[in-house]
Amino acid sequence: MSGVVASHGVTGAQDAGAFLVRLTRLDPGAVVRLRSYRGRTDLWAMLPWNVLVSRSVDGEGPGDATVVAADLLSQLARGGRSLPARRDADWRWGLPPEGARSVERLPAAEVRRIAAAAAGTLRDASEHGVGGQPVGARALRDALLDHVAIVVTTDSTERIEISQRLVQGVTRMGFLGGRPSSEESDLSDVHVRVAGRWVGLAAPYGVAWLPAVNQLGLRPATPHTFG
Incomplete structure (x- = not known):
């Protein structure tokens, strides 16, 4: 029986794409973590000089998943909805607590x-x-x-x-x-x-x-x- 293909759930493709284009220029092999909440998705990534960056975009998202940034950018560029292969084990960084x-x-x-x-x-x-x-x-x-x-x-x-x-x-x-x-x-x-x-x-x-x-x-x- 074939499995159900997960969706990345991002509807703010333009905003997400702007984030991913910049990220992949700085680090072609970067991973991006998608974390969803109340109809929005936060994109998280670590820059090559050890700075954690984030942008919030529209979309229900996949819940909490890490993928290769270039793969997600490719999906968004062609209007695809599938979540790229998960790379959760490649996310090695903590996140700031809520309540900033x-x-x-x-x-x-x-x-x-x-x-x-x-x-x-x-x-x-x-x-x-x-x-x-x-x-x-x-x-x-x-x-x-x-x-x-x-x-x-x-x-x-x-x-x-x-x-x-x-x-x-x-x-x-x-x-x-x-x-x-x-x-x-x-x-x-x-x-x-x-x-x-x-x-x-x-x-x-x-x-x-x-x-x-x-x-x-x-x-x-x-x-x-x-x-």
Whole structure:
């Protein structure tokens, strides 16, 4: 007796496709985890620089399943409904807990500027070295990604550090949207979120997450500053 072919259950093909195209460009062999809830499906993936990214799309989804991202993209591109071969054992990462809270709002233009400055620094150092001395590309990239790009400080002196890894996550996955505008609205702002020991950047089209550098008892407080 033939088995029933499972459906991926994603109806927001355009949104899912945008996520998967970016992901597979960065990592052709990436896997994506689909988790469903109340008529929506969250797509989760790990980027090559160890940042967890997520986008919510329309569709009942398959419940909870991990597949090869390129296979799911192929299904969506041809209008297929079948869930690709499951690769649940290939998902090796935890997820942030529910109940994330926003502790600061950053202008999207500032996040774009920080990302562009990092790209320029990497390009310049790759061409000219540091202090006139050559630097290995991998070591240079890792040092740049680990750089703390933004520090959010609450009035109770708590510090939330946002590394360049998160900034690159939201920008290179296209979570900020299209071309920057000189009058970007509040809807395009990026929110700093905290969920348990995780810190995230939530942009209009997706979220990037990393475990917090320090185990801090963070709580929202006003006013907030960042620098």
